[in-house]
Amino acid sequence: MALFVFSAILILSLVIAVMSKKGAIGSSMDDVMTASGSFGAFLIFFVSVGEIYSIGTMIGAPGAIFANGATYGTWFICYILLAYVIGYFLNPAIWRMGQLAKAVSIGDVIGWRYNSKGMQVLVALVGIGFLTPWIQNQYAGMAILFEYLNIGVSFVAAVVISSVLAFAYIAIAGIRAPAWVSVLKDILLIAAIVVVGVAAAVNMPGGVGGIFKTVAETKPEMLIVPTEPITKSVTFVMSTILFQMLGFYMLPISFQALLTSKNEHNLRKNSIYMPMYMIMFPFLVIAAYYAVAVIPDLPNKDFALLAIAVDLLPNWVIGLIAGGGALTAILVMAISALCVGGLFSKNILGVIKPNMPQKAMTNWTRIATAVFLIFGMLTALYFPALMANVITLAYGGLTQTIVAVVFGFFWKRATKWGIGAGIIAGVVSLAMIKNLMLVPWLGMNFGFWALLINLVVAVIVSLLTKPDAVAMKRFEAFKAAKPNQAK
Amino acid sequence: MKSRIPTIIIAFVIPMAAIILAFPFYNRIEPFVFGLSFNYFWIFSWLFLTALCLYIGFRLDPYNDPKVAESSAKALEKAKAMLLDEGTNGKGGNQ
Numbered sequence: 001m002a003l004f005v006f007s008a009i010l011i012l013s014l015v016i017a018v019m020s021k022k023g024a025i026g027s028s029m030d031d032v033m034t035a036s037g038s039f040g041a042f043l044i045f046f047v048s049v050g051e052i053y054s055i056g057t058m059i060g061a062p063g064a065i066f067a068n069g070a071t072y073g074t075w076f077i078c079y080i081l082l083a084y085v086i087g088y089f090l091n092p093a094i095w096r097m098g099q100l101a102k103a104v105s106i107g108d109v110i111g112w113r114y115n116s117k118g119m120q121v122l123v124a125l126v127g128i129g130f131l132t133p134w135i136q137n138q139y140a141g142m143a144i145l146f147e148y149l150n151i152g153v154s155f156v157a158a159v160v161i162s163s164v165l166a167f168a169y170i171a172i173a174g175i176r177a178p179a180w181v182s183v184l185k186d187i188l189l190i191a192a193i194v195v196v197g198v199a200a201a202v203n204m205p206g207g208v209g210g211i212f213k214t215v216a217e218t219k220p221e222m223l224i225v226p227t228e229p230i231t232k233s234v235t236f237v238m239s240t241i242l243f244q245m246l247g248f249y250m251l252p253i254s255f256q257a258l259l260t261s262k263n264e265h266n267l268r269k270n271s272i273y274m275p276m277y278m279i280m281f282p283f284l285v286i287a288a289y290y291a292v293a294v295i296p297d298l299p300n301k302d303f304a305l306l307a308i309a310v311d312l313l314p315n316w317v318i319g320l321i322a323g324g325g326a327l328t329a330i331l332v333m334a335i336s337a338l339c340v341g342g343l344f345s346k347n348i349l350g351v352i353k354p355n356m357p358q359k360a361m362t363n364w365t366r367i368a369t370a371v372f373l374i375f376g377m378l379t380a381l382y383f384p385a386l387m388a389n390v391i392t393l394a395y396g397g398l399t400q401t402i403v404a405v406v407f408g409f410f411w412k413r414a415t416k417w418g419i420g421a422g423i424i425a426g427v428v429s430l431a432m433i434k435n436l437m438l439v440p441w442l443g444m445n446f447g448f449w450a451l452l453i454n455l456v457v458a459v460i461v462s463l464l465t466k467p468d469a470v471a472m473k474r475f476e477a478f479k480a481a482k483p484n485q486a487k
Numbered sequence: 488m489k490s491r492i493p494t495i496i497i498a499f500v501i502p503m504a505a506i507i508l509a510f511p512f513y514n515r516i517e518p519f520v521f522g523l524s525f526n527y528f529w530i531f532s533w534l535f536l537t538a539l540c541l542y543i544g545f546r547l548d549p550y551n552d553p554k555v556a557e558s559s560a561k562a563l564e565k566a567k568a569m570l571l572d573e574g575t576n577g578k579g580g581n582q
Contacts, residue, residue: 070526074514077530078506081537085502088541089495092550100566209522216516216524223516223524238510265556272545275538282523282531474570481566483550483559 002151005319006326010165013184013327017169017177029361032174033104033342039260043179044270047260049277050182051253051336052080053189054134055141055329057284058321063302065288069222071237073288077281079241083248088271090249092264093409096481100474105339106255107347110401113408113478115471116416117351122423123401124347127252130394131336131343135372138329138336139380145325148306149318156381162326163377166334170341170369175260178334185331188324190280196305196321197283199312200290208286214293222292239444243451247399252339264483333373341369393434396447400426400454407458412475418462426454489549498544502537506530 030036039047064072094109101112106127111120139159146155153161169177204210215222225237249255261267284305291304298307309321345364350356356364400423407414430450513529520528549555 070514070524074510074526074530077534081534082503082506085499085537085541088498088544096563099563100570207522209519212519212522212524212527216519220516224526225510225514234511234514238507241507263556263560265551268545268548268551272538272541275534275541278534281534282527285527285531477566477569480569481559481563483555483562 001316002149002319002322003153005316006151006153006323009184009188009320009323009327010161010330013181013330014165014168016181016184017172020176020180021173028358029104029342029346029365030102032170032362032365033338033346034256034259035175035179037099037260038262039179039266040262041266041269044257044261044266045273045277046182046186047175047179047257047335048254048270048274049186050178050331051257053186053277053328054332055138055145055325057280058189058193058305058325058328059141059144059302062284062288062291062305063300065285066291066298066304067301069219069224069292071225073285074225075237075240075244077278077285079244080248081275081278082241082245084271084274086245087249087274088268090405091258091267091271094249094255094405095258095261095264095267097408097478098259100477100481103259104256105259105342105347106250106252106401107343109255110404110408110419111347113471113474114404114414114416114419115468115474116420119404119416119420120347121351122420123404124343126394126397126401126423126427127343128340130398131252131340132372132375133394135333135336135340135376136379138333139376142326142329143380144300144302145306145322145329148303149310149322151319151322153322158326159377159380162330162333163373166330166337167370167373169331169334170338171366175256175335175338178331178338179260181327181331181334185324185327186277188320189328190277192309192321192324193280193287193305194283195313195317196309197280197286200287200308203312204290204294211286211289211293215289219292222289236445239448243399243445243447244395246402246451247395247447250398250401250405251395252343252398253335256335256339256342333376337369337372337376338365340372341365341367344368393431396430396434396450397427399447400430400451403451403454403458407462408475409478411462412472413462413467414458415462415465415467416471417465418458418460421461422454422458425457426450429453489552491549494544494548497547498541502533502540505533505536 028036061076097109097113101109103109103112105124107120107124110123111117142158142162143155146153146158169181201208201211206213212223225234249258258267287305287308291298291308295307295311298304306321309318342365345361345368349364350361403422404419407419430447433446433450513526515526516524518525523531545551550559
């Protein structure tokens with residue numbers, strides 16, 4: 001039964017992908033990457049939540065709350081929530097600059113604003129550096145899903161099926177397919193988490209109150225952010241939230257999702273709905289604390305949510321969770337691999353070979369998409385632990401591009417040398433601080449200090465170098481496009 | 488155009504203050520509300536309240552006035568035209 005439900009979900013997703021096809025194969029780069037900016041509010045919502053909530057939301061987040069308590073729960077929920085607040089103001093401006101730059105990626109926007117191919121390549125490299133472990137992470141989540149749920153599909157088979165499906169979506173209809181499939185994926189993801197959360201509350205004497213009372217009595221440290229040790233302390237959590245909310249829309253996948261919008265009004269509207277999607281987090285937290293209270297001896301923290309499901313729910317629901325989880329992973333892989341494909345073919349190959357025809361570039365995007373999926377698949381099968389920790393570092397590095405974007409909007413005088421030196425200084429100092437294992441200074445997140453170094457370097461080097469006339473003119477054009485000229 | 492400051496206060500300053508600045512205040516287990524420890528009750532409430540703040544901010548935001556939206560679409564076209572005499576279509580273009 002579980003296997004039947006699981007297969008039905010994957011087949012349905014493929015049907016949706018085929019139906020979403022509209023002017024796909026051989027179409028232009030704009031179409032493959034951002035559907036030529038044609039999405040209304042509905043699809044913008046699903047393409048945004050589609051790539052944000054990965055299999056990590058189902059496996060990693062409850063596992064981390066189960067192991068680390070409120071420190072993780074608070075940080076994770078708050079940074080995403082506040083990212084939407086930032087997004088309300090930031091996203092329309094990014095979109096506007098994307099329009100002027102005719103951009104399909106974060107590399108395009110920054111490269112255009114500073115009139116620099118070097119910046120385009122730099123940003124693309126930082127982006128690929130993040131997305132590669134991100135794709136691999138989806139496979140790692142699937143390994144846990146299939147290892148634990150045991151629905152009759154081996155992990156190897158699941159990995160191969162997922163990779164083929166992820167590539168099929170992209171090959172069929174570029175960004176359109178994952179956008180539409182995301183509707184199914186997000187309904188299933190929410191349903192799976194809500195069902196497990198409700199099952200946990202119903203099966204606990206005293207319901208939700210019983211769960212939290214029990215944890216408060218037996219393990220109160222799980223429910224509060226401690227003041228010691230310093231790496232888990234209040235200031236550390238607060239500065240981490242601040243740092244990460246800035247990085248949220250710098251993820252190449254989030255950035256690309258913005259560019260699919262038809263206009264900036266839809267992006268503002270979308271920000272209102274995004275926190276509502278987070279309705280699943282209370283259920284996730286309830287499930288995680290149920291695991292803390294009732295099944296504290298799990299062999300692996302990442303089994304938390306799945307263990308509850310297997311203990312309390314009928315077989316066909318397990319199939320639903322397996323299908324929802326797998327589809328979530330497939331979808332995030334598909335969008336990420338497409339994004340890597342675009343960054344590689346447009347911002348790296350396109351710079352090396354500037355006269356590449358449109359069709360060749362679209363094909364290169366597909367090739368790069370496939371190569372990255374296969375690479376992720378192989379690392380997941382043969383070196384599963386290899387890149388687990390690369391993600392935090394890469395996210396930290398990626399967040400450094402926020403300086404480039406914000407200066408792009410507000411500071412005419414910023415030069416490519418300044419911005420580039422800033423990003424490099426930020427990434428290098430982040431890697432140094434992390435590897436030297438220093439104690440966070442003043443209890444603040446490492447990335448926060450790296451961002452500050454980035455900012456200072458960007459300002460100083462910009463002031464020391466000659467401003468570029470084209471870049472300044474583009475700044476003027478961006479200013480002219482702002483809505484406040486209305487009478 | 489009307490001022491954007493009310494939008495900034497309601498949709499930005501209030502959620503930031505409630506989640507970041509108020510952190511030491513809500514980082515506590517008791518009192519339990521609806522069975523949740525206080526910190527989780529606070530954070531979950533702000534999932535809804537943030538959406539509400541964004542909604543109110545959206546309604547007050549002069550940028551969402553249809554007239555402003557129309558004129559800003561024109562401003563965007565004008566800005567695109569400004570860039571045409573650059574000769575190249577921009578490095579990010581898709582020639």
